[in-house]
Amino acid sequence: METIQEHRNRANDYVHEVYELVKKRNPDEKEFLQATREIFDSLRPVFAKHPEYIRNGILERITEPERIISFRVAWEDDKGKVHVNRGFRVQFNSDLGPYKGGIRFHPSVNNSIMKFLAFEQIFKNALTGQPIGAGKGGSDFDPKGKSEREIMRFTQSFMTELSKHIGPDVDVPAGDIGVGKREIGYMFGQYNRLKGGYEAGVLTGKDPNHGGSLGRKEATGYGTVYFVDEMLKENGLSFKGLKVVVSGSGNVSTYAIEKAQQLGAIVIACSDSGGFIYDKKGINVETIKRLKEVENKRIWEYTKEHPEAEYHEDCSRIWSIPCDIALPCATQNEIDEIAAHILIANGLKAIGEGANMPCNNEAINIFIENGVLFAPAKAANAGGVAVSAMEMSQNSMRLGWTAEEVDERLKTVMISIYNSCKDAAERFGKPGNLAMGANIAGFLKVADAMVAHGIR
Numbered sequence: 332m333e334t335i336q337e338h339r340n341r342a343n344d345y346v347h348e349v350y351e352l353v354k355k356r357n358p359d360e361k362e363f364l365q366a367t368r369e370i371f372d373s374l375r376p377v378f379a380k381h382p383e384y385i386r387n388g389i390l391e392r393i394t395e396p397e398r399i400i401s402f403r404v405a406w407e408d409d410k411g412k413v414h415v416n417r418g419f420r421v422q423f424n425s426d427l428g429p430y431k432g433g434i435r436f437h438p439s440v441n442n443s444i445m446k447f448l449a450f451e452q453i454f455k456n457a458l459t460g461q462p463i464g465a466g467k468g469g470s471d472f473d474p475k476g477k478s479e480r481e482i483m484r485f486t487q488s489f490m491t492e493l494s495k496h497i498g499p500d501v502d503v504p505a506g507d508i509g510v511g512k513r514e515i516g517y518m519f520g521q522y523n524r525l526k527g528g529y530e531a532g533v534l535t536g537k538d539p540n541h542g543g544s545l546g547r548k549e550a551t552g553y554g555t556v557y558f559v560d561e562m563l564k565e566n567g568l569s570f571k572g573l574k575v576v577v578s579g580s581g582n583v584s585t586y587a588i589e590k591a592q593q594l595g596a597i598v599i600a601c602s603d604s605g606g607f608i609y610d611k612k613g614i615n616v617e618t619i620k621r622l623k624e625v626e627n628k629r630i631w632e633y634t635k636e637h638p639e640a641e642y643h644e645d646c647s648r649i650w651s652i653p654c655d656i657a658l659p660c661a662t663q664n665e666i667d668e669i670a671a672h673i674l675i676a677n678g679l680k681a682i683g684e685g686a687n688m689p690c691n692n693e694a695i696n697i698f699i700e701n702g703v704l705f706a707p708a709k710a711a712n713a714g715g716v717a718v719s720a721m722e723m724s725q726n727s728m729r730l731g732w733t734a735e736e737v738d739e740r741l742k743t744v745m746i747s748i749y750n751s752c753k754d755a756a757e758r759f760g761k762p763g764n765l766a767m768g769a770n771i772a773g774f775l776k777v778a779d780a781m782v783a784h785g786i787r
């Protein structure tokens with residue numbers, strides 16, 4: 332009989348050994364290594380209790396994508412000049428369903444960023460309880476400054492290659508940074524043109540007037556706020572009257588601002604990659620929607636209509652504004668240890684990750700050690716992909732649910748994810764640590780499926 336200590340030692344050795352292997356195999360992929368490190372640190376108690384996962388090589392397998400597709404995307408600009416970008420789709424894990432995850436168009440896109448995003452998606456998608464595997468894709472194409480027609484031509488060229496690798500039961504992409512319902516519309520049109528039919532379930536995040544689900548646009552931001560609200564309630568707090576800072580002003584940020592305001596919060600700041608606005612009376616979210624969704628303008632233009640608001644360059648300084656709740660909803664690694672210390676010194680009570688991996692691992696530890704309520708991305712931003720899975724269901728059934736019905740289902744999913752994280756954290760000896768709870772609860776679901784499906 333092995334002692335508990337022997338189980339622990341074996342689990343630690345296993346985690347250490349596999350992490351070294353992952354590092355050796357992916358030496359230059361810093362975002363991917365950051366994401367795997369964060370998961371690995373949470374899973375030690377799981378391997379101490381479940382040696383069968385060690386026997387089945389789950390960590391070795393779950394950190395290697397099932398498939399990575401990388402391809403050339405050539406397109407012509409309005410002046411007839413030819414450009415070449417690189418396209419990616421990382422099909423990471425299909426043990427729970429078809430690969431599912433967004434497409435990002437941003438100049439920073441590379442193998443490491445695609446892999447970290449697809450890896451995070453494994454655990455997030457498992458937490459939703461819906462039958463979806465994990466993937467992510469994108470291109471280093473920069474949509475900034477491109478004309479409508481250039482975006483259409485690029486997107487069609489991107490889909491011409493991607494279409495060979497996706498399908499409603501194979502891989503179902505959606506939007507992410509730089510990809511909204513316009514780009515999804517062009518991709519959907521091109522996919523169906525190439526296939527010679529109409530496969531509604533091949534993409535989600537479509538326009539609700541053309542095969543999409545009501546409520547998908549709002550789902551990630553609303554879902555983040557529902558999750559944080561549940562966490563606040565459990566700790567005797569609520570959004571009412573609290574000051575909130577939200578980074579970004581895109582899809583996730585806008586609807587996080589809207590829902591936080593509906594719950595009584597005063598949202599005092601938001602940003603874009605150029606800088607941030609500070610409006611101490613509260614941001615006018617309708618102005619943000621018009622500026623960003625309709626007019627495609629920069630955030631500083633807000634101050635033209637709201638002269639009481641201040642604009643500051645350097646978006647990273649948004650975290651020096653004193654607030655009770657921070658909702659980072661823009662991009663990865665926007666909060667480091669310095670920003671974390673500033674937020675805490677200014678009285679931060681809670682943080683909800685709307686973006687993927689917006690806090691680095693040091694910042695997460697600092698928040699948790701200092702008693703800040705921490706809602707981790709894999710759980711808190713899962714509302715978007717959860718409603719995407721609902722869009723897939725509606726497409727299969729060839730019917731559409733009302734916005735109220737989708738919102739009710741979203742709320743139920745977010746509360747259920749909260750409870751799964753809370754229960755897993757308690758069961759594995761770290762009550763209240765939702766980051767660890769999310770990693771463990773998501774992992775257990777996928778690991779059991781991987782054992783059941785055999786070594787492959």
Ligand SMILES: NC(=O)C1=CN([C@@H]2O[C@H](COP(=O)(O)OP(=O)(O)OC[C@H]3O[C@@H](n4cnc5c(N)ncnc54)[C@H](O)[C@@H]3O)[C@@H](O)[C@H]2O)C=CC1
Nearest residue numbers: 507508509551579580581582583603604646661686687715
């Ligand atoms: N769209 C979705 O349903 C989901 C998105 N996410 C994540 O949420 C984050 C935001 O995605 P979306 O809102 O869809 O993208 P988006 O393209 O609609 O908006 C991104 C926003 O962030 C701003 N931004 C970019 N870099 C910035 C920086 N360094 N500092 C401040 N602002 C910056 C942009 O100007 C823009 O306002 C990403 O991490 C994405 O992976 C996560 C789950 C689902």
Ligand SMILES: O=C(O)CCC(=O)C(=O)O
Nearest residue numbers: 431432433505715716719
């Ligand atoms: O809705 C989806 O399929 C993808 C959402 C996504 O990319 C994410 O959760 O990060």
